[in-house]
Amino acid sequence: MMCVFCIVATYVCQLNFNVLFFMKIYTPILKNFLDAVPDTQTLKKIITDHAFEVEEVTEGLYGDVIDLKVLPDRAHDALSHRGIAREIATHTNATYSDSINDVLVPDTSVASVPVRVESPLCTRYMAVRITGVKITESSTWLKEAFLALGMRSINTLVDLTNYVLIERGQPLHVFDAKKVKGTIVVRMAHVGEKMTTLDDKYLTLDESMLVIADDEAVLALAGVKGGKKAEVDAHTTEVILECASFDSISVRKTAFKTGIRTDASKRFENNYPSAWADEALARYVTLLKCEQLEIIHSAVTDVYTNPRTPFIIDVSIARVNSLLGTSLTQKDVTDILTKLHLAFTLKTDDVCAVMCGDNLFNIREEEDKKYTAYAIIGHIARVLGYEKGIPKKDYIALKEKGLVAHFIHESDRIRNELVARGFVEVRTYHFQNEGVEELENPIANDKKFIRESLFEGLNGCLIGNLLNAPLLGKTTVSIFEIGTIITRNNVEEVHLAITRPADKKAINLKNVLHEVLPNCKIVNEYNEWFIEVYIADHSDLPVADSEPVSLMHSVENVAWQSLSPYPFATRDIAFFVSDEVKQKELRDIIFLWAGALCVRVDMFDEFEKKVEDGNLKLSRAYRLVFQSNEKTLTDEEVNSVMQNVETEIRALGCEVR
């Protein structure tokens, strides 16, 4: 628990990797870097428009908390109050300064920390021995900040490591110096080497994992989690402060393998600049000295093997304008570069040579440097602001009308044909209980395979749908699905499956297919009630060569009705229609009479009958469907509605049969 490697903010869950980029900002801390901090609502707008997504703002007694989501390409330099303060300065008149010029005065009586770095995966290792420390409760200012940020205060030594992390982004770690034997060695773990983490997880390590060790054993899993061996405890009087940088890929792999993701590991994964370690170390020592005057410390050990150096990228102003659609002048562009705190020189009227360092640019691979001009243009765009900075234009299409892929044309044509013949389209799930292609990580045991046929899905929903036929105003339901499947030969195809209930009056599927898709390839056939056919390849090579087909529908004004989980009831009513109501929309009238419980009225029969006096009488039969969203309806409830309907029909002069 005594470690910055533990989860800092409680809302950072180890398993949900999407939270990798969430960050809470406590506005008073911004004052460490800015001469003027705008009010929180202004901050919210500025950050949203020009930098990052703001999730939430919480007002507090001493300061506000801004919950934001740093973009992944800025997680190296902006997952800290320092980074956000720089952003705010770019987009406002506030001036940014890192006024912390902490000069450390080492005491020669304190032995410096012997460090040996054996792996290039540790890009920098700084350590300092601090003696005379005490385990004390943190000061009020620190506790207030932690309370606002949802962080737990432990003691001054540990709290300050966490504070420097959120202020500057650099993870720090304190070891109890008395428990560290000999030299601190940064090396790969031995196969099968054991370690117990601060939160009592027992780990067996392998040779891909970087560790911090002393002469005896592992002290910490580098960049991920501290160990029990040199844990700070109530008796600690001397600590070794570690301030280091580790390879982002290595930390990421170790975090994945061990299932431990911490605020420290997420900084290292995102390539926190090793160049900024010395400032963080000095910051910690200075803050601790303010809290505990009597501490003294050794000279700083700094093993810094491979500093990242800034590089220069040419940006063409013509290119900026071409990509953004703007007409910025050279001065416009250089003003923006200045706001972004970027150093540059003008090479020609059109070309700025921009110095790219750790701020704003997170270059992980040498070959990516050549794309940095686009990143600079991106920064220019967001300083301009997309709402105000990008001119409004008219859209000009590349051609008058586009084409569609063959399978899209065919699928939509078939949809029209089948719907005109009374079929209802459904869609079912792609993952099934049986198939050829299997998932490594299925979401459920019965959803392990990619479907090779539409049968399982469609058959699974046929019975339920048949029962629901009256709700659709139908006596029976024929359904179809058009979807992709993977064949046993690993080919992706678009298939059509049509199915209908096994009753004699039902539509003949073969006849339908013959009309809609003559000479088609039947891939599956179950008796007379299910046929699956091949429509087209779902090709590896995307080609548009067919005219689009417009689907026949008129659905602009659908008012969606939630599906009721309760059963429905039907009632039929038949009557001879009186002369005066012959022309009326009887269906709508009955629907009104039947009230809220009636979800559907359909006429299902109509005939004329010659009566005794020789006149013709018109008979009509209607089916009413009742259903509630709240309960199962009783016979009494439905019957009472039907009585009202009958009474009303009689009142119209009709003769109920």
Next chain:
Amino acid sequence: MNTQGHLHPLSILINDITQVGTSLGFDVVDGPELESEKYNFDMLNIPSWHPARDMWDTFWVKTLAEKGRRVMRTHTSSVQPRYMESHTPPFAVMTPGKVFRYEATDATHEAQFFQLEGFMVGKDISVATMQAFFAQFFSKLFKKEINVRMRPSYFPFVEPGVEVDMSCFKCAGSGCNTCKHTGWIEIMGAGMIHPKVFDACGIDHNEWQGFAFGMGIDRLLMMKYGIDDVRLLYSGDVRVSAQF
């Protein structure tokens, strides 16, 4: 009784998108759903070691030795490199297609859903063109005047990247439940195609430039009609289609 059948609402919306897309000069295609890691991730500037891969919860498919690692595509963006490596610009293409995410399902999350990918490449296609296109596209799709606004965002395959909001198609900006009373709806991610993606597809990024966008179709459908549970769309229940 009723003799007319019913279309699935997703088919209707995808067809609407196709009609609008082709009328704006876009071709409409699709690529495979069982996709190689190469097209789904690598060619889109998402190398395996990159933390950005965490943005997608991926279904991995047991590997056939000769085919390399395969996934159920996590986005229709995979069609972009497939199309770009086999065609010469200028072009404008849309891909409405099924995608998959490894996640627990509930009323607003599904392991399978539809996404619309689109991209337009030419000599002078700019951020301003992109903005103009979005306004046209949504206005035609909703048959009313729709405004769009953009905010900075990040996707590995674009630079710069933006988040696109559209003015609420229900209340026209005055505030309603659909737009959570903000007047705006977050609708898509977009940006200028990353030069590294062009390079991977053999297209000279000094000569050609363009934008790409991605949008969830199910979510748009649910907002348009007020459908309350995404799982209903794949339930095979005719009571869903019957309302359309």
